[in-house]
Amino acid sequence: MINASVYAIVQNEEKHIERMLKSVADFAEIIIVDSGSTDKTLEIAQKFNAKIHHHDWQGEGVQKNYAFSLCSHEWVLNLDGDEEVSPELKAEICEFMGQSEFDGLDIKFHEFYMGGIVDDRVRKNTHIRFFRKSSGEYRNLGVHAQVSINGKVRKSRGVIYHFSDKPIKELVSKNNNYSSLRAQQKFEKGKKPSLAKLLFIFPLVFFKSYFLRRSFFDGKKGFIIAVINAFYAFMKEAKLYEIWLNKKGN
Template identity: 50%
Template sequence: MIKASVFIIAQDEEKHIKRVLESVKDFDEIIIVDSGSIDKTLEIAREYTDKIFHHDFENYATQKEFAKNLCANEWVLNLDADEELSDELKNEIVQTIKSNDIDALEVKISTLYLGKFTHKYGKHIERIRFFRKNSGFYPQKLVHESIKFSGVCKKAKGLIKDYGTQDLQTQISKINAYSTLRATEKTNKNKRSSLVKLIFVFPAIFFKSYVIRRNFLNGRAGFIGSFINAFYAFLKEAKLYEMNLWRKK
């Protein structure tokens, strides 16, 4: 067994969770924190671990910090319920534990979108996902949570595969929910909407996504994804403007 703990937060993930659990079944400990699944998520999870806990959902950062703190091992790996650990990354994790000379691995996320994973020469999202438990924590954030980390970090060669945004309906539902959360965060910090940003954020983010992040390598799927990324950025600013108006009333 790989001497590390895997922690996963989940709710109603029967479509995906077996895949991620299969990819980590040879880890020493698997922690599942569920926030109220009503499908077969827990039934599937019990085939792989008896360390299943309930925690009412507050925000993603709180859920992950709660799950991380339940882990018994020095090394921890965070995966989402709709992800999958690649064999190459698993081997790197084993070598990292064995060598014991760094404190974390920053990992590329390859997303399956409209039938294609992120092109190998495209710009992947990168996140610290494997680390020493006591070297990092999740600061409070409503969405797009990330670990605040101190120590020596190395970029991994292996990938995490993300199956959570395969179709347009799912993506649009997510950006609608996430844009509200991001606008709420900014409103709570007394941030004001900017007319300049409202005008230019769409073309700027489209250019960044399609050209700088090399999404053009993904063909039509890359064009569609970049367009929706740009709309997400616009939506966050538009909702911030709307929330600013509500506060004035």
């Protein structure tokens, strides 16, 4: 038994959640915070003795912070319903808990999308997902909430597999919603639209995604994802400009 808590926020994840739960079945505690699943998500979670809580959706940051608060162990691991802990990472976590120098693991993500695994030469995203509970805090409760660690963080050797198999239609729809939220957050922080950003954010993000992150190794799929990433960045700036225009109109 691994003496740590796993926490996940979910909704309608019957396609993936069993894979995730199997990968952490030997953790001492599994916390599931559901925001209204209508499929078999909760039925599957019950098979793994997960502690299930309902919490109406209030944004990713609020949901994660609530799930995090329910964990009872010193060490915690945050997962999404469509993720899976690799055996190598699990062994690394067991070793990591026995040391006292570091308080968090910055974990590499290996992506699956558009029907297959991303080429291993594509640079992987990393996120702090395993950490000492007393050292972690969610400071930004908005879109794409990230935990902040008061302590030292080490890069992981093992990976989390992310089965991001959403069709392009769904991915673009999600980015459309997120870009609206991010633009509103920028406006509330007093950030103003910039012609330079409107002109250059798309090519800069495309260059970063396609060349610096080496998405070109993934062929046509890498090109498509780089364009989607660039368009998402552009939409945030365009919508910020629209908000300021409407404000001036009032």
